[in-house]
Amino acid sequence: MQISQRTYVVIGIWLAGLMLLGVVLSEASGGILPLPKWGIVTIVLGLSTVKAGLVALYYMHLQSDQRVLAWIALVPFVLIALALGVVFSSAFVRL
Amino acid sequence: MAHAHAAPAGTMHGVSTSTGVPNGKLGMWLFLASEVMFFTGLIGAYIILRMSHPQWPGPEGHLNVGMGTINTLLLIGSSVTIVLALAASQREEISSARGWLLLTALLGSGFLVIKGIEYSAKLSHHIVPGTNIFWACYYTLTGFHGLHVLGGILFNLFVLSRTASASVWADQRHRLELAGLYWHFVDIVWIFLFPLLYLF
Known part of the structure; x- marks a missing residue:
């Protein structure tokens, strides 16, 4: 299945957005966010896993390859x- | 003895295959699987050291989150450009594919330049791998990752050099997919290294 150029760019924007969200969450930990540090770490590493999944599925074509x-x-x-x-x-x- | 069930060797979209998957692609995925084990060993050691250390030293303000963020954006951007190079190649738009590939190499080089600036700043403050356990882990993880980025840039430039003409491109373009797979893997490793080292 051919993935469109637009989809590639949209996924790139999502990757950048999720990364920046992780930075904001880590900077806000211990401050405005009422979450323990381990909770923030879990969320940010979860975001990293989502990003890795997007790269593997769409950019490395695992969702459409053999x-x-x-x-x-x-x-x-x-x-x-x-x-x-x-x-x-x-x-x-x-x- | 004849192997009755062995799949016959042949070609698929112009590249050789013995399994239904192009040989080069299968080899690259097997290599990447071994690379996953390599980096998981390093990252796993870092996490276990960190969790078991009673007083983890940490970067103590010597890591610049802004520079790490820019570097992450560079690698994410380069993943977009190399996948656009592959898409252009599939549309037979050779000059566009080569342009995206060159941009990928430039973005990767930008990553290494920023990493070099970070390293020199640390070294000027006499922060070396032997300073403490955090910096030993930092230099090991980012050093191995940086070597992989360098390898990826060289791979991209190799593909670029072998595809100067349309006739050669038709014969060599499958290498672009292999270079892309490797490059995306390098990006995925950094996606985990960045928060582990810079954010917590």
């Missing part, structure tokens, strides 16, 4: 989840 490429892209995240599981489980297990 499905096998999406699976290849997901493999490292499965491995990361396994590694994280080992790291955090080892924190609770003392041999």
Whole structure:
């Protein structure tokens, strides 16, 4: 499926807007926003994940390319989840 | 022994494939998967060090959020320009594609120039990787990322140099898609590095 030039530009504007929103939120933390710091960190990293998803789906064409490429892209995240599981489980297990 | 189920080698849109996915694209995605593991290892180490450190030193006012924001905008802009280069290439508008590609390389170079200015400012204040754990992480993460940006710029310029004429472009344009995939990956890494290092 061909994505239009306009769509590419609109996504770019969204990426820039979400990034600036993250900057504003981080600057406002501890001040006007009644949220703990970990809450702001979670929101800003969530925005980063959305941005990464937009780039992967539309600019890297994962949403329209062969499905096998999406699976290849997901493999490292499965491995990361396994590694994280080992790291955090080892924190609770003392041999 | 004959492999009865092996897909025959052939071509797809003028590029070779053995799997239904162009070989170059499949190779690039496998490479990027390994790169995800590489940067996740580094970023994961940073997060674990930070969470387990009783008194995280932080940048202590030595990181300029404005410069980091401009750099992020440069990389986002360069992702737009390289995808527009690919779209122009698919429409057979070669000079437009080359123009967008050149602009991508320039925006990437701008990112490195700003990063160089930041590095020199730190070094002039005697802030080096050995200063404390934060700066060790900062130089490691941004250093490896910067090397990847440099690699991406060289890749883009290589594609640009190999596509000077229309006849060569028809044969080489698939490389533009590979350069784009790599460039977008570099952008995604920075999308996470920027808030982790500059904002918190």
